[in-house]
Amino acid sequence: MSASAIEAHDLVKTYPGGRGRPDVRALDGLTLTVPAGTVHGLLGPNGAGKSTTTKVLTTLSTPTSGAARVAGQDVIREPGQVRRRIGYVSQGTGADQLLTPRENLVMAARLRGLGRAAASARAAELVDRFGFAEYADRGAATLSGGTRRKLDVALGLVGSPHVLFLDEPTTGLDPEARAAMWDEIRRLSGEDALTVLLTTHYLEEADRLADGLSIVDRGRVVAAGTPDELKATLRGDTLTVDLVEPDADLVRRVAGAVPGLDEVLVHVEGPAGRLVARTPDGPMLVGPTIAALQSAGVRHGAVAVSRPTLDDVYLRHAGRSWTSAETVEVAR
Amino acid sequence: MSAATAGWGTQLDQVTRRWVTDAIRQPWGLGVAIVQPVIWIVLFGNVFQSVAQVPGFGHDDYLTFLVPGILMMTVLYSGAWAGTGFIEDIRSGVMDRLLSSPVSRSALVLGQLVQQLMICVVQGVMVLAIGALAGAHYSGGAVGMAVALGASVLLAAAFCSVSAAVALLARDQTALIGISTIVVLPATFVSTALMPAQLLPDWVATAAKLNPLTWATSVAQTAMSPDVDWGLVATRSLWLTALAAAVAWWSLRAMRSYQRSL
Numbered sequence: 001m002s003a004s005a006i007e008a009h010d011l012v013k014t015y016p017g018g019r020g021r022p023d024v025r026a027l028d029g030l031t032l033t034v035p036a037g038t039v040h041g042l043l044g045p046n047g048a049g050k051s052t053t054t055k056v057l058t059t060l061s062t063p064t065s066g067a068a069r070v071a072g073q074d075v076i077r078e079p080g081q082v083r084r085r086i087g088y089v090s091q092g093t094g095a096d097q098l099l100t101p102r103e104n105l106v107m108a109a110r111l112r113g114l115g116r117a118a119a120s121a122r123a124a125e126l127v128d129r130f131g132f133a134e135y136a137d138r139g140a141a142t143l144s145g146g147t148r149r150k151l152d153v154a155l156g157l158v159g160s161p162h163v164l165f166l167d168e169p170t171t172g173l174d175p176e177a178r179a180a181m182w183d184e185i186r187r188l189s190g191e192d193a194l195t196v197l198l199t200t201h202y203l204e205e206a207d208r209l210a211d212g213l214s215i216v217d218r219g220r221v222v223a224a225g226t227p228d229e230l231k232a233t234l235r236g237d238t239l240t241v242d243l244v245e246p247d248a249d250l251v252r253r254v255a256g257a258v259p260g261l262d263e264v265l266v267h268v269e270g271p272a273g274r275l276v277a278r279t280p281d282g283p284m285l286v287g288p289t290i291a292a293l294q295s296a297g298v299r300h301g302a303v304a305v306s307r308p309t310l311d312d313v314y315l316r317h318a319g320r321s322w323t324s325a326e327t328v329e330v331a332r
Numbered sequence: 333m334s335a336a337t338a339g340w341g342t343q344l345d346q347v348t349r350r351w352v353t354d355a356i357r358q359p360w361g362l363g364v365a366i367v368q369p370v371i372w373i374v375l376f377g378n379v380f381q382s383v384a385q386v387p388g389f390g391h392d393d394y395l396t397f398l399v400p401g402i403l404m405m406t407v408l409y410s411g412a413w414a415g416t417g418f419i420e421d422i423r424s425g426v427m428d429r430l431l432s433s434p435v436s437r438s439a440l441v442l443g444q445l446v447q448q449l450m451i452c453v454v455q456g457v458m459v460l461a462i463g464a465l466a467g468a469h470y471s472g473g474a475v476g477m478a479v480a481l482g483a484s485v486l487l488a489a490a491f492c493s494v495s496a497a498v499a500l501l502a503r504d505q506t507a508l509i510g511i512s513t514i515v516v517l518p519a520t521f522v523s524t525a526l527m528p529a530q531l532l533p534d535w536v537a538t539a540a541k542l543n544p545l546t547w548a549t550s551v552a553q554t555a556m557s558p559d560v561d562w563g564l565v566a567t568r569s570l571w572l573t574a575l576a577a578a579v580a581w582w583s584l585r586a587m588r589s590y591q592r593s594l
Contacts, residue, residue: 055428055594058432059431059432060428060431060432060591060594061591061594062592080337080434083337083432083433083434084337084434086432088428088429088432088433089429090425090428090429091425092423092424092425092426092428093424093425093426094425094426094428094429095426096350096354096426097424098353098354098357098358099350099353099354103353107346107349107350108429108433110338110342110346111337111338111342111343111346111347111430111433111434111435112337112338112433112434113337113338113339113342114338139357155429156429159433159434
């Protein structure tokens with residue numbers, strides 16, 4: 001078996017636009033390599049192509065062009081072989097709500113060829129491992145959001161996959177359930193030979209869980225590396241100034257003129273706004289920046305200097321889509 | 333060592349079990365499926381009672397004539413909703429999970445069909461029992477009743493597959509409402525389910541001959557009558573089988589078409 005659990009090359013996926021509208025290009029030459037045994041994060045805004053990538057790699061969807069291998073098998077030529085080696089946890093629930101969690105797990109195991117006894121044992125093992133024994137024999141519809149999501153992940157693991165796909169596993173969960181899910185995913189990544197591909201739009205989630213990251217925007221990977229590598233590409237600090245009823249153009253002009261302030265972003269939302277800029281030396285530039293803003297009559301709130309976070313990496317590569325194009329403009 | 337995949341028989345069995353369990357856990361749905369034919373037998377049986385006195389009716393009493401028709405109507409009216417489960421699965425994400433696992437597409441489609449046919453048999457037995465209680469005579473005995481149920485299963489296989497195919501192609505519950513109002517209701521009246529052919533207007537009688545509901549009804553009517561026309565039973569059963577096979581094949585194609593749309 002090759003060292004890469006996932007190799008996707010130049011994937012393109014277009015959907016018909018319908019009613020005379022142009023085709024939608026969900027994937028536009030996406031290339032991705034994930035080493036076996038790692039957790040890889042696909043990070044990007046909604047509509048960036050994360051879910052489409054997952055659908056292609058799990059054989060649900062056929063790419064318009066390009067090639068991909070998962071667990072050593074070609075997703076287009078050998079979809080059956082891929083399906084035997086993967087688990088897929090979609091954004092929706094994978095569980096039949098009228099069955100109990102245990103019944104769902106047993107059925108999934110039987111469909112994957114386990115005998116009656118082996119399937120029961122496998123279900124019991126997963127119930128135990130994910131700690132929902134007390135809910136295992138109630139209707140799945142009565143489970144809390146967090147437990148339901150654990151059941152979804154357990155269903156993905158029934159077939160002891162080589163590669164597990166988690167499509168936004170924590171979206172819609174409360175913070176406590178999210179933290180619990182993170183623990184589970186971290187635990188999974190410790191297991192030998194399991195590769196996890198995780199899509200998320202939570203930067204914190206990607207930073208905590210992923211060994212490797214690909215930032216996806218408009219159907220392509222726009223940046224890739226470990227979280228630390230990606231952060232290291234941004235030297236210096238981030239300077240953030242909260243603004244009150246700002247005139248975006250004015251702020252951009254004023255801040256852009258401050259020597260040492262780069263990549264100025266102004267983000268306006270209702271009456272509030274925010275100036276985000278990169279600088280080689282944050283603390284030294286707080287004074288000049290504030291002075292420039294005040295002399296231009298811009299009202300401001302809190303000022304902060306921070307080390308690069310994944311947020312900044314993300315903003316830099318996918319910033320246009322992060323919020324709508326009208327509110328964020330990059331001045332270089 | 334990773335698990336491979338189950339044999340096709342096991343897959344079909346598991347998928348069928350899942351749908352049967354789902355049906356049992358929705359007692360309201362099952363209850364309606366059983367109460368509906370009761371209401372029809374009582375209602376139509378009383379409203380149309382006097383039809384038996386019309387010259388040329390050709391049967392002794394209307395109720396005995398009516399039961400085979402109600403049997404087949406029941407199949408049509410519940411079968412129209414057979415695709416609902418697929419729409420729900422597509423919406424929830426269960427379908428995506430199943431399609432990304434090593435499960436045969438035909439097992440997914442046919443497993444659900446088998447469950448529908450099981451419900452159809454339960455409903456059919458109820459219809460015959462209630463008809464008997466209301467005073468219908470089944471001269472054909474156990475064999476006649478079995479043949480009638482067999483015809484209803486063939487009709488159900490065809491019609492539930494239509495519903496499944498439409499569900500997988502349209503992925504919208506309203507499309508199924510369309511089937512039930514635009515197809516099922518007219519089909520009921522352009523058939524010999526409620527009225528013998530000789531009392532129908534000419535054009536309706538002609539159209540009714542092409543209606544699978546008529547084929548199934550005639551099989552059940554003759555099979556439960558004192559002198560069975562086995563030739564009629566054989567030809568109509570053959571037609572129904574061919575139709576069911578063709579539509580089941582279409583529903584399998586619809587499953588593939590759904591996947592291509594992803």
